[in-house]
């Protein structure tokens with residue numbers, strides 16, 4: 001079990017709705033119906049592909065040593081909890097930053113790499129990918145630094161990206177994963193994090209570089225002193241730290257998060273619960289938590305509980321036919337919920353079709369990432385609106401996790417585990433992708449009927465929230481189509 005300090009946020013400047021930014025950027029970032037986009041980058045062999053594989057395709061961490069290097073920009077589309085959609089663009093480390101003037105759009109074959117520090121020289125990346133365009137279109141940059149390697153070059157590259165990004169798209173969040181810390185001692189972890197933090201901060205506090213002051217204070221954005229939203233996380237694929245760090249990244253990007261957090265807070269206050277997580281069962285990404293600080297050890301226990309439930313259900317449970325919910329006949333609340341959910345799931349599928357279509361046109365045209373016609377058709381004809389895995393010959397890997405978590409994860413899925421030390425874990429299915437896990441004192445279970453009732457109400461509210469969001473996104477998409 002990893003130490004609670006493995007994921008640490010430093011200088012989380014916390015969101016700045018008052019940022020003085022141009023309208024185009026503002027609209028892009030404020031629009032809740034655009035699929036959030038993450039640019040995942042870092043030097044070669046830093047662990048970018050491994051992270052995606054471990055989180056989204058359940059690859060065993062030990063298997064990642066056989067992964068081949070990623071030579072091209074790749075685009076991966078993911079869904080968490082079927083409602084939360086986002087894209088990850090992996091920008092390979094070996095794509096050196098080249099001068100846009102020198103490259104002449106020739107793919108960067110006959111040009112010299114520019115200095116990372118020269119801001120005017122870094123628009124085009126070898127392979128013809130436009131860094132400016134990528135930054136303009138993304139909501140967060142996840143930058144992977146290999147903590148076991150000499151990271152000075154990596155920090156130079158990171159600083160270049162931040163420098164570029166702060167001009168082009170000031171609302172980007174930079175999530176720095178200080179990665180592969182599994183081999184480091186606790187002291188080395190802290191020291192490495194401090195060192196990297198200082199090197200990034202020093203770069204942006206340096207007035208000679210012509211950079212605005214680093215602003216460590218939250219909510220102090222203005223046009224002259226612009227804050228940069230940077231978080232640092234200590235991560236490894238060999239423990240839960242990578243899941244927790246990625247959860248934090250996703251939570252900041254999903255528009256429903258604030259509402260979900262409020263709902264969970266309300267559940268806590270009414271049911272004598274200490275902490276609550278909403279997990280995407282398949283990826284073990286926590287898409288929402290209550291507002292109390294996360295206890296990483298409890299987070300890990302919750303992940304283990306999901307695995308245990310799925311494994312046990314697969315051995316002893318009965319797969320539900322076509323994912324149709326089985327209900328207790330005498331539970332009207334449940335019936336009502338299922339009717340709502342069925343409608344909602346239908347809506348969700350069509351949502352997938354529509355949004356993926358929009359995303360495909362958008363990305364493949366603009367970022368040199370292509371997909372051939374027949375694959376595109378089968379993609380759209382897939383019963384879930386998304387394909388399991390696609391490997392495109394030339395440059396694209398397209399994946400999704402919009403499969404049901406498990407054939408045995410259904411409305412009957414629930415579990416209570418009593419821990420040593422007087423605490424207990426309570427799990428309840430919310431929909432075929434999402435599970436609510438609560439941490440509570442064992443005494444609170446004496447009123448389990450009350451908790452069950454409150455959780456059912458929460459479940460309904462979450463379904464309603466997503467349904468509302470879906471309806472609004474549909475009307476938004478159709479009005480945009482009419483405008484086009």
Ligand SMILES: Nc1nc2c(ncn2[C@@H]2O[C@H](COP(=O)(O)OP(=O)(O)OP(=O)(O)O)[C@@H](O)[C@H]2O)c(=O)[nH]1
Nearest residue numbers: 044045046047048049050064065069070180236237
């Ligand atoms: N010890 C340790 N090794 C890791 C971790 N994550 C990834 N690795 C290893 O790092 C190596 C490189 O991982 P990749 O995922 O291929 O790295 P990448 O950044 O995608 O590499 P490129 O595609 O070449 O840019 C592999 O051998 C992984 O097993 C980690 O958390 N800890």
